[in-house]
Amino acid sequence: MIGKRERAIVVSALKHAAPYIRLFKKKVFVLKAGGDVFVNPASTRALMEQVGILYQVGIRVVLVHGGGPQSTELAKALGFDPKFVAGRRVTDADSLNVAAMVLNGQINTRILAACRDLQIPAVGISGVDAGLIRAHRRPPVQEGEESIDYGFVGDIDGVDAEVLSKQLDNGLMPVVSPLSADADGTLLNINADTVAAAIAAALDAEKLILATGAPGILADASDPGSLISYLDRKGLENLRAEGALADGMLPKAAAITQALEHGVQRVHVISHKVEDSLLLEVFTNEGTGTLVVNDIGALTPEEQHPGESAGSHVGDNPGNTAGGGA
Numbered sequence: 001m002i003g004k005r006e007r008a009i010v011v012s013a014l015k016h017a018a019p020y021i022r023l024f025k026k027k028v029f030v031l032k033a034g035g036d037v038f039v040n041p042a043s044t045r046a047l048m049e050q051v052g053i054l055y056q057v058g059i060r061v062v063l064v065h066g067g068g069p070q071s072t073e074l075a076k077a078l079g080f081d082p083k084f085v086a087g088r089r090v091t092d093a094d095s096l097n098v099a100a101m102v103l104n105g106q107i108n109t110r111i112l113a114a115c116r117d118l119q120i121p122a123v124g125i126s127g128v129d130a131g132l133i134r135a136h137r138r139p140p141v142q143e144g145e146e147s148i149d150y151g152f153v154g155d156i157d158g159v160d161a162e163v164l165s166k167q168l169d170n171g172l173m174p175v176v177s178p179l180s181a182d183a184d185g186t187l188l189n190i191n192a193d194t195v196a197a198a199i200a201a202a203l204d205a206e207k208l209i210l211a212t213g214a215p216g217i218l219a220d221a222s223d224p225g226s227l228i229s230y231l232d233r234k235g236l237e238n239l240r241a242e243g244a245l246a247d248g249m250l251p252k253a254a255a256i257t258q259a260l261e262h263g264v265q266r267v268h269v270i271s272h273k274v275e276d277s278l279l280l281e282v283f284t285n286e287g288t289g290t291l292v293v294n295d296i297g298a299l300t301p302e303e304q305h306p307g308e309s310a311g312s313h314v315g316d317n318p319g320n321t322a323g324g325g326a
Contacts, residue, residue, distance in 0.1 A: 016283070016284070017283045020282065020283045021057045021058070021283075024057075024058075024059050024206060024282070025057065025058035025059065026058055026059075026060060027059060027060065027205075027206035027207075028059075028060045028061075028062065028168065028200075028203045028204070028205040028206060029054065029059055029060070029061050029062070029205060029206060029207045029208075029209060029282075030061075030062045030064065030196050030199050030200035030203065030205045030207070030208045030209070031051065031061060031062070031063050031064070031196075031209045031211065031278070032063075032064045032065070032066070032192055032193055032195075032196035032208070032209070032210050032211065033047060033063065033064075033065050033066070033211040033272065034065075034066045034068060034192070034211065034212050034213065034248075034272075035065065035066045035067040035068045035069045035070050035071070035102075035107060036068070036069050036212075036213050036272075037065075037211060037272045038065065038067075038070075038107050038110060038111065039069055039070070041114075043272065044110065044111065044114050045114055045117075045118075046272075046275075047211065047272055047278065048111070048114045048115060048118055048120070049118060050276060050278040050279050051063065051120065051173075051278070052115075052118045052119070052120045053279060054278070054279075054282065055120055055173055059282075060168045060173075061173050062164055062168070062173070062174050062176060062199060062203065062205075063111070063122075063173065063174070063175045063176065064176045064178060064192055064195055064196040064199060065103075065107055065108065065111060065175065065176070065177065065178075065192065066103075066178070066192035066193075067099070067102040067103045067106070067107045067177075067192075068089070068248075070102045070106060070107060071089075071095070071098050071099055071102045071103075074098050074101065074102060075094070075095060075098050078094070078098070080094055080095075082095060084247075085143070085148050085150070088150065088153070088191060088250075088251055089153070089189065089191075090148075090149075090150050090151055090153070091150065091151040091152045091153050091188075091189040092151045092152070093151075093152070095151070095152075095189070096151070096152040096187055096189060099179060099189045100179060100187060103126070103177040103178065103179050104124075104126050104177045104179055107177070108124045108126070108175060108177045109124065111124075111175050112124050112175060115173070115175070120173055121171060121172050121173060122172065122173045122174070122175050123167055123172045123173070123174055123175065124175050124177070125163070125164075125167075125174050125175065125176055125177070126176065126177040126178075126179045126180070127176070127177070127178060127179055127180030127181070127190065127195060128179060128180055128181045128187070129163070130160065130163045131160050131163070132159065132160055132163045132164070132176070132180075133154075133156060133158075133159060133160075133178075133180040133190065133195060133198070134156070134157040134158040134159070134160070134180075134183075135154035135155060135156050135157055135180045135181070135182060135188050135190060136154065136155055136157055136182050136183075136188075137152065137153070137154060137155075137182060137186065137188060138150050138153045138154065138155045152186070152187065152188055152189055153188065153189055153190065154180050154181075154182070154188030154189065154190045155190075156180075156190065156194065156195070156198050158202075159198050159199055159201075159202035160202075161199075161202040161203050164176075164199065164202075164203060165203065176195065176199065178190045178191065178192040178194075178195040178196075180195075191251050191255070193210060193251050193252050193254075193255035194251065194254070194255050194258070196208060196210070196255065197255035197256070197258045197259040197262075197264075198258070200259050200264045201258070201259055201262035201263055201264055204263060205264055206265070206266070207264070207265075207266050207267070207268060207282075208255075208256075208259045208264050208266075208267045208268070209267075209268045209270065209278065209281065209282075210252055210255070210256075210267070210268065210269045210270070211270055211271070211272045211277070211278065212248070212252070212269065212270070212271060212272070213271060213272065213273060214249065214269070214271060215227045215271045215274070215288075215289060216228065216229075216269045216270060216271065216288075216289030216290035217231065217236070217239070217245075217249070217253075217269050217289075217290040217292070218244070219239070219244060220244065221244060221245070221246045221249070227289070227290065228290050229287070229290060229291065230290065230291040230292070230293070230296065230299065231290065231291075231292055231296070232292070232293055232294060232295055232296045233257060233260055233261075233292070233293075233294055235296075236253055236256060236257065236292060237257075239253075240253055252269065256269075256292050260292065260293070260294050265293065265294075265298075266291060266292075266293055267291070267292045267293075268281050268287070268289055268290070268291055268292075269289050269290045269292070270287075270288055270289035270290075271288070271289060274288050274289075277289065
């Protein structure tokens with residue numbers, strides 16, 4: 001039997017969460033989780049337990065997963081090293097086979113198994129299924145004096161939102177692998193952040209949430225304490241121009257911009273390593289990571305000022321306030 005103090009904490013938490021539950025019930029959240037979330041059963045379950053709570057309170061969740069660490073590990077085990085350019089993986093024929101095995105096989109199935117254990121009615125799908133993601137092979141890109149061929153990497157032409165809407169309407173949670181194909185059926189590997197942003201835009205999602213290993217977006221990539229609580233698109237572009245965004249954060253920044261440009265109002269970057277980070281980001285103003293919006297002026301006062309000493313924001317008027325999750 002719990003004591004009076006514990007009961008008060010539980011009741012207070014429920015009262016605090018109730019307005020958010022009312023606000024977000026039946027809304028669509030697109031959650032992208034990198035492959036490093038799924039490297040072991042404990043971290044997989046920790047995230048999926050939080051996803052299960054979102055599902056149980058009526059939020060319609062689409063989960064898009066990556067598989068970078070697992071693909072790299074398998075590639076090295078098979079005797080070849082993966083190649084990256086500006087944080088994006090170059091996909092030759094061997095790498096494409098690895099991506100198919102890891103994304104559509106290993107990771108997607110393990111997530112579904114965790115969902116079954118947690119009684120989340122999830123269904124696995126890839127960009128290939130029912131033409132969910134229409135894509136073409138990326139042509140060679142000129143980088144300075146060098147022409148870079150990304151191989152079997154795809155650029156998105158469109159998303160058939162109805163494929164996912166039908167599943168959501170039937171009470172299912174789609175778990176999406178970013179692997180896709182062109183019109184001729186050639187498999188293409190697409191960055192999972194890019195896929196998540198395109199899906200969020202197509203579904204008119206309330207939020208796009210990127211769960212990664214980083215605390216959020218940092219003003220200084222080498223300093224974990226430089227977490228930016230909230231910023232707008234202009235602030236994000238300034239960080240990119242200043243070279244503050246590096247490696248895997250570059251495609252994330254591009255995906256964030258894409259989502260905001262196409263109607264998604266709020267994009268969150270959180271760390272799966274922070275306990276209950278997803279729930280804290282959704283059900284508190286303080287949040288745990290970085291909130292990115294088109295215009296900081298559109299944020300509520302509660303979002304902009306949950307505490308005077310917890311982080312910073314980047315926009316037209318930098319200050320010392322924190323932003324959060326609503």
